[in-house]
Amino acid sequence: MVGYTPGSEGLFLWIGTAGMALGLLYFLGRGWGVTDTKLKQFYAINIFVTTIAFSMYFAMATGFGVANVSLAGGDELPIYWARYADWLFTTPLLLLDIALLANADRETIYTLIGLDVFMIATGLIGAFAAQPVYRIAWWGISTAALLVLLYVLVGTLKAAAPSQSDAARSLTNTLKNMLIVLWLAYPVVWILGTEGTLEFIPLYTETAAFMVLDLTAKVGFGAYLLKNHDVLTSIGGGASAGSAQPAD
Ligand SMILES: *C/C=C(C)/C=C/C=C(C)/C=C/C1=C(C)CCCC1(C)C
Numbered sequence: 001m002v003g004y005t006p007g008s009e010g011l012f013l014w015i016g017t018a019g020m021a022l023g024l025l026y027f028l029g030r031g032w033g034v035t036d037t038k039l040k041q042f043y044a045i046n047i048f049v050t051t052i053a054f055s056m057y058f059a060m061a062t063g064f065g066v067a068n069v070s071l072a073g074g075d076e077l078p079i080y081w082a083r084y085a086d087w088l089f090t091t092p093l094l095l096l097d098i099a100l101l102a103n104a105d106r107e108t109i110y111t112l113i114g115l116d117v118f119m120i121a122t123g124l125i126g127a128f129a130a131q132p133v134y135r136i137a138w139w140g141i142s143t144a145a146l147l148v149l150l151y152v153l154v155g156t157l158k159a160a161a162p163s164q165s166d167a168a169r170s171l172t173n174t175l176k177n178m179l180i181v182l183w184l185a186y187p188v189v190w191i192l193g194t195e196g197t198l199e200f201i202p203l204y205t206e207t208a209a210f211m212v213l214d215l216t217a218k219v220g221f222g223a224y225l226l227k228n229h230d231v232l233t234s235i236g237g238g239a240s241a242g243s244a245q246p247a248d
Helices: 010-031 037-061 082-101 106-128 132-163 166-192 203-226 229-233
Strands: 067-070 076-079
Touching: 010 037, 010 203, 037 082, 037 203, 037 229, 067 106, 082 106, 082 132, 082 166, 082 203, 106 132, 106 166, 132 166, 166 203, 166 229, 203 229
Parallel strands: none
Antiparallel strands: 067 076
């Protein structure tokens, strides 16, 4: 636990740490002096996301945030639990980005966040289960929550589309597609990686894959969102509802 020294996968944990730090500095630099309240809100969210991810990557790279799980067969599995601590807070914030962009109501936001927290929590249980069959069962439960979450998200964004300006709708669509593709990759890496105990991909490759996914889903996603100052400042004041074109 404390004092664990990462193996060769440590390289990717350091790249993740550096990448999150750069993303954080970029958002801080770009957000500096922003006065518009809506814009400030989006900057705050993404600054939080990269701060949390930076801290957790730093923790993992320095050998904190990892535990040895004893499997039923007697094997020991190093589990980087700090990932879940990161995701528990960062994934709701990323959903908030897109929900605010679409002007989603409070109930929808709570539903999305509830499903999301459930997904990460059940994934964490799976990561600590001693029996491979239970690990896979928890993976299934967590993945089901992800699918429901994406279904609710797509429905929400579809309903919001007619009241959005063209620019906001197109930004929302790009971010939605990015989110769907990236988030669906997480359970695949998990089940094929060490957590799934199927041993298709080793810890080294798995750590690299999560690092690339994390950087893209946080820094890439946030940078793309925040590039669009004009759209973000005009949310809610887009094309008049009703007269807007039908959603695609
Ligand atoms: C910045 C971090 C992000 C966007 C993380 C997203 C993580 C997920 C969508 C994780 C999902 C999982 C499952 C659906 C099942 C197995 C366990 C997880 C937690 C990897």
